[in-house]
Amino acid sequence: MKLRVDHLRLAFDGALILDNLSFEVREREFVSILGPSGCGKSTILNILAGVLPDYDGCVEVDGEPVFGVSRHFAYMPQNDLLLEWKTILDNVSLYGLIHHDRSIRQKAQADFKTFGLEGYEGAYPSALSGGMRQRAAFLRTSLCEADILLLDEPFGALDVITRNEMQDWLLSLRTRYNRTTLLVTHDIDEALYLSDRILILSNKPSRILKEIDLRQQSKSRDWLFSQSRLKKEIYDLLKGENHA
Numbered sequence: 001m002k003l004r005v006d007h008l009r010l011a012f013d014g015a016l017i018l019d020n021l022s023f024e025v026r027e028r029e030f031v032s033i034l035g036p037s038g039c040g041k042s043t044i045l046n047i048l049a050g051v052l053p054d055y056d057g058c059v060e061v062d063g064e065p066v067f068g069v070s071r072h073f074a075y076m077p078q079n080d081l082l083l084e085w086k087t088i089l090d091n092v093s094l095y096g097l098i099h100h101d102r103s104i105r106q107k108a109q110a111d112f113k114t115f116g117l118e119g120y121e122g123a124y125p126s127a128l129s130g131g132m133r134q135r136a137a138f139l140r141t142s143l144c145e146a147d148i149l150l151l152d153e154p155f156g157a158l159d160v161i162t163r164n165e166m167q168d169w170l171l172s173l174r175t176r177y178n179r180t181t182l183l184v185t186h187d188i189d190e191a192l193y194l195s196d197r198i199l200i201l202s203n204k205p206s207r208i209l210k211e212i213d214l215r216q217q218s219k220s221r222d223w224l225f226s227q228s229r230l231k232k233e234i235y236d237l238l239k240g241e242n243h244a
């Protein structure tokens with residue numbers, strides 16, 4: 001098992017957010033977390049990224065316990081956090097700069113075309129569209145030598161067409177860049193379209209209400225349009241939790 005999260009328990013100011021939350025992610029699996037607003041989805045990613053140290057429970061990668069900031073995880077928050085005063089090439093190569101690894105810059109240059117950024121190496125973030133900024137942020141995240149990507153609503157701020165284009169692009173990329181990924185999203189379609197498995201969380205304190213296994217599905221937009229029953233089932237679950 002690539003990632004094992006075991007009996008996570010965390011409270012903020014005495015209010016329990018996560019209580020005995022356990023789940024696993026397999027090597028190269030793409031798992032999405034869906035749940036009502038405020039149930040603790042970002043908190044889970046923050047714990048994994050090492051930003052929140054005060055929790056009970058255990059995080060294991062490849063069977064080894066992990067504490068604090070580790071090189072196992074690369075975190076992409078909703079905000080692209082591009083540095084406006086640096087070029088796109090400098091931005092996406094930041095990890096290499098910090099770790100004195102010049103090969104990252106070369107890898108970045110080689111990936112500009114795949115990430116739809118060709119010709120923008122010397123441009124500044126302000127010259128990029130919202131979708132391009134997110135692709136640049138995603139390229140920067142994927143160039144980290146972490147083996148697990150943590151994506152927190154990466155397309156949340158994009159309009160619906162750009163968002164769909166980004167999802168199509170990410171799905172097409174998976175054959176080439178198949179990394180173990182944990183995605184937090186509010187979007188049922190996005191979770192269905194991109195994931196091998198979906199974990200649906202309850203209202204806080206969070207527990208797993210349902211797990212949906214999509215590994216046998218052959219994904220396409222037509223497949224997604226045909227999933228109305230599954231979408232309604234997920235919607236009803238989330239609606240019930242919002243009113244819980």
Ligand SMILES: Nc1ncnc2c1ncn2[C@@H]1O[C@H](COP(=O)(O)OP(=O)(O)OP(=O)(O)O)[C@@H](O)[C@H]1O
Nearest residue numbers: 012013017035036037038039040041042043044186
């Ligand atoms: N640093 C903090 N201090 C106190 N409370 C916090 C802190 N961070 C988060 N919370 C609270 O913990 C709960 C879970 O927050 P979190 O951001 O993880 O939820 P979420 O499921 O990602 O929400 P959303 O779907 O709205 O993004 C919320 O009630 C939030 O107000």
